[in-house]
Amino acid sequence: MILKDKVAVITGSARGIGFGIAKLFAENGAKVFVVDLDADAVNKAVASLKSFGTVIGVEANVTDGESMSKVFDSAKENFGSVDILINNAGITRDGLLLRMKEQDWDMVMDVNLKGAFVSTQRVSKIMMKQKSGVIINLASVIGLMGNAGQANYAASKGGLIAFSKSVAKEFGSRGIRCNAVAPGFIKTEMTEILPEEVVKSYKSEIPLGELGTVEDVAELCLFLASDKAKYITGQTINVDGGIVMR
Numbered sequence: 388m389i390l391k392d393k394v395a396v397i398t399g400s401a402r403g404i405g406f407g408i409a410k411l412f413a414e415n416g417a418k419v420f421v422v423d424l425d426a427d428a429v430n431k432a433v434a435s436l437k438s439f440g441t442v443i444g445v446e447a448n449v450t451d452g453e454s455m456s457k458v459f460d461s462a463k464e465n466f467g468s469v470d471i472l473i474n475n476a477g478i479t480r481d482g483l484l485l486r487m488k489e490q491d492w493d494m495v496m497d498v499n500l501k502g503a504f505v506s507t508q509r510v511s512k513i514m515m516k517q518k519s520g521v522i523i524n525l526a527s528v529i530g531l532m533g534n535a536g537q538a539n540y541a542a543s544k545g546g547l548i549a550f551s552k553s554v555a556k557e558f559g560s561r562g563i564r565c566n567a568v569a570p571g572f573i574k575t576e577m578t579e580i581l582p583e584e585v586v587k588s589y590k591s592e593i594p595l596g597e598l599g600t601v602e603d604v605a606e607l608c609l610f611l612a613s614d615k616a617k618y619i620t621g622q623t624i625n626v627d628g629g630i631v632m633r
């Protein structure tokens with residue numbers, strides 16, 4: 388129960404990695420806000436998580452500052468604080484650069500990068516008053532190493548890493564920590580769509596030889612969100628089976 392009574396807002400948590408983080412956080416005593424675009428998926432997620440603890444579902448788009456402010460204000464009003472923000476909502480719109488539509492570039496930047504900015508800016512007002520808070524941004528190894536066909540996604544995740552360092556520097560003196568988590572290839576709906584031969588070739592490049600699980604990522608987030616990581620900020624920590632070594 389290392390997050391006992393902590394209030395956590397997790398974006399894009401109706402499924403995939405975000406859902407895994409919401410489950411582990413609820414199991415560890417946090418009061419969890421499941422925020423996602425998809426109302427049906429939010430309801431289903433809350434129904435399957437409520438036996439683990441206090442879980443509240445909210446339908447919201449991370450690019451919409453007003454909606455995100457309402458989420459943070461409601462968390463603060465109902466539970467007295469917002470201790471943890473996980474900027475997890477993310478999308479891909481892959482395509483080779485020469486053929487990439489501006490609309491696909493903009494959409495990925497909007498959700499993956501601007502969404503994190505909007506939520507972080509809004510929550511920081513509450514965290515600064517509290518003089519405490521933890522922000523974790525879900526980046527990707529693609530933001531470190533690049534990937535053909537993912538220029539938009541790679542740029543958004545690289546941007547998120549630089550953003551995390553800036554937030555850590557700006558808010559460190561106010562008791563707020565900010566880190567990025569960079570997963571490698573994790574089994575979720577985002578990677579389920581990949582052709583078998585692509586997955587095979589990824590596996591051949593992973594020293595641990597397998598795709599990771601949602602739980603592998605959630606365990607790192609649990610540690611970073613807890614007081615056990617109280618002296619860690621501005622870092623990008625990979626959970627990738629060793630695919631990127633720095």
Ligand code: NAI
Binds near residue numbers: 424526571
């Ligand atoms: P997913 O596609 O399974 O789930 C993403 C969730 O975010 C969905 O429930 C979706 O409805 C929600 N979402 C999308 N746009 C939103 C918006 N504008 N506002 C609110 N919610 C929104 O994705 P997955 O695989 O769970 O990934 C989660 C995060 O981890 C993403 O940021 C992704 O880029 C990152 N990541 C995933 C990896 C993987 O292998 N699955 C590897 C590296 C990073």
